[in-house]
Amino acid sequence: MKEDRCLELGRQLCFPLYAASREVVRKYKPFLDELGLTYTQYIVMLVLWEEGKISMQELGNRLYLDSGTLTPLLVKLEEKGLVEKARNEKDVREIIVSVTDKGVGLKVQAREIPGKIGKCLNISVIEAVQLKKILNKILE
Amino acid sequence: MKEDRCLELGRQLCFPLYAASREVVRKYKPFLDELGLTYTQYIVMLVLWEEGKISMQELGNRLYLDSGTLTPLLVKLEEKGLVEKARNEKDVREIIVSVTDKGVGLKVQAREIPGKIGKCLNISVIEAVQLKKILNKILE
DNA sequence: TTGGAATTAATTGTGTACAATTAGTTTATT
């Protein structure tokens, strides 16, 4: 039987993907703590800052998250006064999530974050572009 | 005030990292289900297949996980009969984790997995090499 | 050598992820 080098941790592609993802989320933490947001709550806010309002369905599609994750998370954002939920009158099964004035206000503080994170990651702009392109290919 | 395009989801680097990581772990699931392992349990087994035995501390360093994650996870692997825990006689604070015969036996089934995952990811070998290199730079 | 600092794994508590199920609503077919 041949050697099983293929199972060595150092040979895996997905392990650095998994580890780097957690590492980068960790880097966000001090900045997000100032906003009182977790990373997942932050990406929900990113979508809402961009769209203003969005159905829960569409929100899940954008973030690759399901109702099991989003339902309790939106409850927390609602408790913080950052978002509001309403039923779609045309189809009451649908929940429409919209950002509140307070939620919009938080955007000002958030604006600094992407730049700060960029400085933390010790990769070049070229590598960042390459990385993003490959990751999006995986997601496609 | 200038436009805040920097907060658009499509401009983020870390979001595709986070999303792709979860996506790839999802791809493992059907294969790992056959072994009765979760993804995190699988990477612990990767280390143990490679090392035979390792201290909990070192295991955490390799996987970027702490005792809060590892302690309950190792209990589950122990219940499955795949690993054993023992105290280091020289320093009883230290836990030494070692793979059992049954654990080693599982390696045979696992050997197929990296190849199967490779086929699922629709990226080229060159892109995979690039990706791994950049991710390791982030982790370094 | 002894008492404080450091180390280690376990514990506790919060917040995701996600599979699977449920309950209510809408759509489509007869």
Next chain:
DNA sequence: AATAAACTAATTGTACACAATTAATTCCAA
């Protein structure tokens, strides 16, 4: 219109992640 199929968010249950604390042990400096 009646009913089956499809759809939607909520719920339930399991398993991470990780910060913070705890308890036991070891190290180290006076």
